[in-house]
Amino acid sequence: MQTPSKISAQGVNVHYGTTQALKDVSVEIAPATVTAFIGPSGCGKSTFLRCLNRMNDTIAGCRVQGRITLDGQDIYAPSVDPVQLRAQVGMVFQKPNPFPKSIYENVAYGPRIHGLARGRVELDEIVEKSLRRAALWGEVKDRLDAPGTGLSGGQQQRLCIARAIATAPEVLLMDEPCSALDPIATAQVEELIDELRATFAVVIVTHSMQQAARVSQKTAFFHLGSLVEFGETGQIFTTPRDPRTESYITGRIG
Numbered sequence: 001m002q003t004p005s006k007i008s009a010q011g012v013n014v015h016y017g018t019t020q021a022l023k024d025v026s027v028e029i030a031p032a033t034v035t036a037f038i039g040p041s042g043c044g045k046s047t048f049l050r051c052l053n054r055m056n057d058t059i060a061g062c063r064v065q066g067r068i069t070l071d072g073q074d075i076y077a078p079s080v081d082p083v084q085l086r087a088q089v090g091m092v093f094q095k096p097n098p099f100p101k102s103i104y105e106n107v108a109y110g111p112r113i114h115g116l117a118r119g120r121v122e123l124d125e126i127v128e129k130s131l132r133r134a135a136l137w138g139e140v141k142d143r144l145d146a147p148g149t150g151l152s153g154g155q156q157q158r159l160c161i162a163r164a165i166a167t168a169p170e171v172l173l174m175d176e177p178c179s180a181l182d183p184i185a186t187a188q189v190e191e192l193i194d195e196l197r198a199t200f201a202v203v204i205v206t207h208s209m210q211q212a213a214r215v216s217q218k219t220a221f222f223h224l225g226s227l228v229e230f231g232e233t234g235q236i237f238t239t240p241r242d243p244r245t246e247s248y249i250t251g252r253i254g
Contacts, residue, residue: 002234003030003031003103003159004072005028005029005031006029006030006031006070006071006170006171006201007028007029007052007068007070007089007094007171007203008028008029008067008068008072009025009026009027009029009048009051009052009066009067009068010066010067010068011024011025011026011030011052011065011066011067012024012025012026012048012064012065012067013025013064013065013066014044014048014051014056014063014064014065014067015062015063016059016061016062016063019222019224020225021044021047022047022048022051022225022226023225023226024066024226024228025044025048025066025144025222025226025227027220027227027230029052029171029201029203030157030201030217030218031170031199031201032197032199032200032201033197033201033202033217033218034148034193034194034197034202034204034215034216034217035201035203035204035205035207035216035217035218035219035220036203036205036211036212036215036216036218036219036220036233037049037200037203037204037205037206037219037220037221037222038203038206038209038219038220038221038222038248039222039223039248040043040223040248041207042224043222043223043224043225044226045205045212045220045222046175046205046221046229047175048204048222048227049173049175049203050067050152050175051064052075052089052173052203053075053082053085053086053089053090053091053171053173053224054075054076054082054085054086055086055091057082057138064134064190066102066215069090070085070088070170070171075089077205082127082209084114086146086169087110087114087168087169088092088167088169089169089170089171089172089173090164090165090167090169090171090173091170091172091173091174091175091179092157092160092161092164092172092173092174092175092177093160093175094175094176094177094180096153096156096157096159096160096180097160097171098148098149098151098156098159098160099148099163100147100148100149100164101147101148102144102145102146102147102148103131103140103143103144103145103146103147103148103151103159104127104144104145105148105163106136106162106165107126107130107131107147107159107163108126108127108166108170108195109125109163109166110163110164110166110167111123111166111167112158114167115136116167116168118122118135126139126166127144127166130162130163130165130166131148131159131162131242132159133162133165133195133196134159134161134162134165134192135158135184135191135192135195136158136159136162138153140159141153143156143215152185153180153181153182153183153185154181154182154184154186154189155185156218157177157180157181157189158176158188158189158192161177161189161192161196165196165200166194167173169200170200170201171200171201171202171203172196172200172201172202172203173203174202174203174204174205175205176205176206177189177193177204178190178206178208179206179207186211190211190214190215191206191217192217197217204216209237209249210236212233213233213237216233217232217233218230218231218232218233219232219233219236219237221236221240221242221244221245221248228242228244228245229241229242229244229245236249237249
C-alpha cells in the first residue's frame with residue numbers, strides 16, 4: 001500500500017510577469033523522506049521550492065497556478081494564512097541568515113509568535129530540543145545569550161535549521177543549504193538532514209549531484225522550467241529514463 005503524500009503538486013505553472021518560470025510541474029513529496037531537486041541554474045527548482053510554502057507570494061508580479069496540497073488541504077485556498085503555513089512548512093535558505101539576536105532568541109522567536117509555549121520553562125525546553133536536533137546544543141549551551149551572528153558559517157546554518165524546526169513543522173524546505181559552507185560543515189549538515197527525515201518530509205534544492213545522491217531517497221530533475229524526471233534517487237542516477245537526465249548527470253548539460 002502506498003503511503004499518502006505529505007505534499008502533492010498538480011499542474012503547477014509559475015509566471016514572473018510575462019516570463020514563464022515553471023511549466024506544468026506535478027510531483028508527490030512523501031513523508032519521512034528526503035526529496036532532492038536537481039538541475040542546472042535557472043531551471044526552476046528554487047522557484048518550485050518556494051511555491052511549497054508560498055514564499056513566491058512576496059515577489060511582485062509572480063503568479064502561481066495549479067494545485068498544491070499539504071495533507072490534502074489546498075495551501076493556496078483563501079482561508080489559508082501564509083504565516084501559519086510557513087510554521088508548518090519551514091525553510092532554510094542558501095546563506096545562513098540568523099536574526100541579529102541571541103542564539104536563544106533566534107530559536108525562541110517562532111514558538112513565541114505562534115504561541116507554542118506556555119511560559120519560559122516550555123520555551124526553554126523547545127529551544128534546547130531544537131538545538132539538540134540541529135546538533136548544535138553541545139557547542140552553544142553555555143553561551144545562549146551570545147549573538148547568533150557570532151557563530152561560524154556552519155554553526156549559523158545549523159542555528160537556522162534549529163530555528164526552522166522549533167515551530168514543529170511537518171515539512172522542511174532547504175534551498176542549497178550547504179553552498180556557502182566548507183566541506184566539514186557540509187558533512188555535518190548532511191548528517192543532520194539524514195537524521196531529520198525521521199520526523200519531517202525534507203525537500204532540498206542542491207546544485208551538487210553528489211549531495212543529492214548522498215542525502216536523498218527521491219530525486220526530481222528540472223530542466224528549462226519543466227520537471228523532466230522524478231523517481232528513486234538510485235534509479236535517477238544509474239538508469240535515468242530521459243536522455244536529458246542522463247546528459248545532466250554525465251555532465252554534458254548544466
